[in-house]
Amino acid sequence: MAASLASLSSSIKTGARPLSNRNTSYRLPPSSLSPLASSSGKLVTSCFRRGRSMKNISALETSDGAVNVEVDDDQEEEEEACELVNRAEVSIDGVEAHLLTAVKNNNGTGLLLLSDVFGFQDSSTSDFAYRVACNGYNVLVPDLFRGDPWSKNRPESEYEEWRRTQDPDRIRQDTTALTKWMVDEFAAAGISKKLGVMGFCFGGGRVVDVLAADENGYFSTGVSFYGTRIDSAVAGDVKVPVLFIAGDRDPLCQVEGLKEIEEKIGQGSKVVVFDGRGHGFVHRPETPEDDRDAEEAFAIMRNWLHHHLLLENK
Template sequence: MAASLASLSYSTKTGAQPLFNRYRSHRLHPSCLLPHPPSIGKHITRCSRKQRSMEKPSALETSDGAVNLKVDNDEEETCELVNRTEVLIDSVEAHLLTAVKNNNETGLILLSDVFGFQDSSTRDFAYRVACNGYNVLVPDLFRGDPWSENRPESEYEEWRRGHDLNRIRNDIRTLTEWMVDEFAAAGISKKLGVIGFCFGGGRVVDILAADKNGYFSTGISFYGTRIDSVVAGDVNVPVLFIAGDTDPLCQLEGLKEIKEKTGDGSKVVVFEGRGHGFVHRPETPEDDRDAEEAFSVMRNWLHQHLLRGH
């Protein structure tokens, strides 16, 4: 059996050898591919949460009919420890989150919204995904300059124009190749998945369309914004689109048209009454309930398209 990728979370802050050269891409030291005892202090987090009771989970409207989810009441969702490593790949910072014991040796790249990879909502979601056994890489899409709620809204478009989409695509391609290289070094050949929220959700389609090497098996876009419909036809893998029907930033009509252009098996799941950001930034009990259901849909999708048959 290949060495567990859980140990990729070796950290310079533990007193171990440096994992990376801060001026170029790097290969993790071979010892980083071997299991290590869970003694990394604050860089290890236990994920444990109790889902809200949902005796009557609502059906979800999808592009091909209703999807009924079976959710056990008061289901306890617990995982082993999750390690976090800070890495720097060709000047791009990222967090790498790995599960210690239940690692399924499969990788995901998680693309943040405009508030960046350090934002607590994105990091909490990434931890929870890692709790389900995945190796999750969360890159800094904005090179240290994420949007902030403290900035005047009038500056938003200028800020956004300052982050060239081609540069972002190139950064993600570099990180993807690094992750594939690390997987190969560990003797793991499984493909990757990509997940994105809002701004990152729009970039999911870009990344999959540009994936000429076939690294990705699937993508999940949560209420993606400004999705390029022109390149959607170049996506050859199934994509799951999740959105709310009251979201002004992710129009359902356009989303369903984009879905038709992407790979066979793509699906749109719409949550009634939900607005923008409800999955990773729930603000009401109703948001929280549907966020749980959306997470279950995502988890089942990843299992189907990444774990089965690979």
């Protein structure tokens, strides 16, 4: 039974906790987040993240469309306290999902976040979704694989066979249903802002598919982190700007291919390349250098979403 956003509009104005739902169960799976007091079957969490590279990072878009990132190296590392976040387990036309909503300073904007092959419950995806929600967004993270994500314990020789079981048509149908649900629920809450979509790796490739199929113009923008197997044939059908973030040492997401797709889309799209970074560095950093660039990439993404979802949809 899907959760409802009917109380979201009032919570945005009052700062009250959103999602006073009818028939949805709530629970917080094991994570590094500390649960606070809950009420009415609702679990509220406070997102505290020990900064990997907690510098004062800001991303500013210049008049010519370039993105400049400024980093203050003098700021001491400190704990970053995020806004309170609600997390609900929802089911939408048979697709399980997590819905994360900012409790304070909710900006009334929805984001569809598409995971990598390890699925929507993987801690790296969950942590990133929390952080985005901490910035005021309402984030829906669906199970793209219908209970059968790729497992790190499976031999790589089985990967292609597993991937063939993930029917592209079924995934497109699921994302269409998820989008419609978000549109309907936001309309019921009196919110008219358009949506954004973002994804990592497998999900990053599906960002282009979702936007290309968006005949009703529900989405205002997309963000693709090192998307894999992007269908360049449909890129020309995308009618909104897309931010592509990748590393120049990523064998799974070639920069040249991204730039060709960027040109096909147009609409102010942008490719941001991080020198020396490989696949997955933003949501799965493995080195101090990854950490620093992951923070910069997050700042660029946050600036992009603010511009295309909040400023342009006022």
